[in-house]
Amino acid sequence: MPGAYVQRGERVTLRTVESEDASFVQRAGTNPEIRYPLGNPVMTRATHEERIEDDGDDRFLVCLDGDDADPATDDENVTRIGQVDVVDADYKRPELGYWLVPAVHGEGYGTEAVALALDYVFREYDTPAVGAKAFDFNDASRGLLESLGFETEGRCRKYMFVDGDHRDMIQYGLLREEWHERG
Template sequence: MPGARVTSGERVTLRTVESEDVPFLQRSVEPEIRYPLGNPVRNREGYEVTGEDGTDRFLVCLEGSDTDPGQPDDGDVRRIGNVNVTDIDYKRPELGYWLVPEVHGEGYGKEAVSLAVEYAFRQYDTPAVGAEAYDYNDASRGLLESLGFTEEGRRRKFMFVDGEHRDMLQYGLLREEWRERDE
């Protein structure tokens, strides 16, 4: 069952990851969900859920307004994705995210990433957060840009995907840009 509620938006909730969630999170290596960005594939025992590796991991969930904020029943929560805040201990936090294909295009990703950005700026004394997206991933690039992220760089021919080397775009969002967006 998913862990405690960390934060909620209008439609999605970010919850802590528990060991029971690992099989769901391992779906992130499925090509229809996302291409790995260099993260190692791990078995259940090797998947770190505690955050001791400098990563805050959250389940993106859909749930009713009367769902227990602490430890909900498994049937009361629908897992639809994952948001990570990585590199929190030694450089600016980087966001990673994915959603199951069944909910693509419904705005859940934008809301979940927005909640993760707010979390990162609230929890950490960082001047900026970053994220990456492949050059061909128009949906992910559009999501980041809609939240105010600016393209900061390009890693040319960074990863071999579907028979060709693809560029990776680097994005950043400054704390003051995020705050000005809210005003």
């Protein structure tokens, strides 16, 4: 089950990813509806467990907490619906990555989860900006970033071979002051 909550919004909660969550993360990562838009390779549960334990990045489960959910402990009233990652926050400009299970796409949970992650990053790290990437064909992800104030910073042409084609990757950035101006 997910760990303690890190950040709570109106509808979603970001909770710590625990080693027991590796099977959820792996199953989602093998789903073509998620994996292809992310461009992620298929990984074993053991690889996911190693990443959870050793990589030093901030990884959060996106959860729907029931009314009786305990904010500090694992709880049966918590439903995992996705993940938000903050990569390289202690090394260089943090980079966000995120995904949700297809059953909840289009309901606004992703926008809320990424906004919570941005609040977290700008509170916990002294960084002037946050980055994110989306494939040019991933209109939903690009729309999410743009709705939160991210600006296009560049295009990596034919960046990665995904689902049978070489795909362009769009680089986005959001400055700290831009985020704070949004309120």
